[in-house]
Amino acid sequence: MTNQNIADQNSINDQQARELVAKYDKESSYRNLKGKMGWIITVMAVGFSLYQIYSSLFPSPPAQIHRTIHLAFALGLIFLLFPATKKGDRTKIAPIDILLSIGAMASSLYWVFNFEALIVRVGAYTQTDIIVGGIVILFVLEATRRVIGLPIVIIAIVFLLYAYFGQYMPGFLEHRGVSLTRLIGHTFFTLEGILGTPLSVSATFIFMFLLFGAFLERTGVGAYFNDLALRLAGKRMGGPAKVAIFSSALQGTVSGSSVANVVTSGSFTIPMMKKLGYRPAFAGGVEAAASTGGQLMPPIMGAAAFLMAEFTGIPYWDIAKAALIPALLYFTGIWIMVHLEAKRIGLRGLKEEELPNKKEVLKKIYLLLPIVAIIAFLMMGLSPLRAALYGIVATIVVSAFRKETRLSIGDIFKALENGARVALGVVAATATAGIIIGIVTLTGVGLKFANGLIGISGGIPILVLFFTMIASIILGMGTPTTANYIITSTIAAPVILAMGAPMLSAHLFTFYFGIIADITPPVCLAAFAAAGIAKSRPLQTGINASKLAIAAFIIPYIFVLSPQILMIEGTLLTSLFSIFTALVGMLGIGSGLVGFWLVKMPFWQRTMTIIGGLVLIYPGVITDLTGLILLGTVFLFQFTQFKNKQNDSSGFQTQ
Structure with missing residues (x-):
């Protein structure tokens, strides 16, 4: 049975799937432009990717220059691609957005044109410096609002206000306040704000892995994941639900979005689950839980693994190894519950004629070689940047094995364009998260928050972890994986570290609870997207997803209380x-x-x-x-x- 035969069973068509992703994943809600502006955007996006490839092959310019070029490309494209409102026209660009695009790029490149002067007068900012810095902050916040949404922008604004009005804060949050000049200077003219570690990782590892994913997608690997999962699990009791689990774990190796993962694999698996007899809310819950788990699956973990390596100083490969067992436990937990639910209501697996042709699936197994190559490169000790670069080369070579998967020149350019488009949300999120981190380092609010939370919980470890869990889930609502991890690790991880827990345990604890915010009611975007396919009630779907993902609510506590599960003790x-x-x-x-x-x-x-x-x-x-x-x-x-x-x-x- 071919992919097309399976697709015929879907309850939504491709257009509806795109609309669903755009509704719940703002990064996918962009303009579809043709003509001259369409060509300009394509050239800019391809140029963005080529610049990133160039900087990975040759020594990069100074950090301030490299990161501002990376930021300028992203801001310029965001204002051209994303309208200011949900109802904005997606077939043409408003003149104001063209001006905003040019202004955002010009102001971001202020570092490039004034590098030596800014280095010489470090800390002694001119009025022009402060005006430009303030404008860049506003551009970053507005671009982030357009491509990511309000939650992370509101958090960043609250932190900026907290820094400025510190002397008016209550209790342990009080500090002497920060002047506007120092606030803007710290946020844009140091490497501890917008241009800090998050944007640095975005400008290196993350972008290249997203580009690798874009090249891999052009080979048709996404559809192949579904076919492979169907062959491996389709015949088993309650087969389609197990297909969703297996497929989502595979999709997580290249996807950086729980919502995109839901729609990609869920448009196949959810209708099949319903047809077999699963309740709509349960079918949607299975896909939402499995797709969210894709962000927890090494080696990429929604690109958060690279950020974690930078923040903790722990080698990337050690993080990937430590995260593997919890991820397998997560998916095993869902698999067990799906199997028992199928036994309880007597559901069969799929018939042979309902499955893809076994020989065709085996013939395309080579499409997985680039992923295997990436893992091998990392095990050999190559840097993630080099591993991703070689993975792109491997993808192009492997695609040539068969005519139907071979990448043409047009496909390569399309992959370069799509890689840049996918990266826009990450760039905006990491730049805004840099603002938050900058305020934390400037005011010491992270330690204040940790001490306050420990005080409220009376120092009782389980209560400290419980309150940190709640904080991480709230902070993680409505934010993409990378920004999610940056925020939760910056604000909540110090609480666990203050208990004496290992560094990796603290960061993985906050990472897990930030991620499962995607399926935790009431703001459960992955569950809402799955409910749109399943035609079920979103809240009920979220409850089912949370129940299926129960491992993710339990295992993080073990990270802290008994770290041997991470193989670090x-x-x-x-x-x-x-x-x-x-x-x-x-x-x-x-x-x-x-x-x-x-x-x-x-x-x-x-x-x-x-x-x-x-x-x-x-x-x-x-x-x-x-x-x-x-x-x-x-x-x-x-x-x-x-x-x-x-x-x-x-x-x-x-x-």
């Missing part, structure tokens, strides 16, 4: 045993939440399995024994009921 044997007990624990939690194991479970059995699963996930001799006893007791009851049911059934058939 303890021996290999203890880590493997912790992983085994966590998997058994996920089986207990999943069966308890679904209400089915071998047969339907009464309330007391559900309660015992959930408690047993929770204590098994937490490593320790006493907790492991307690969990195994609880689950073992329930299993004996379940097995007895199952055998009795079988005997009753066979006795009835004999009669």
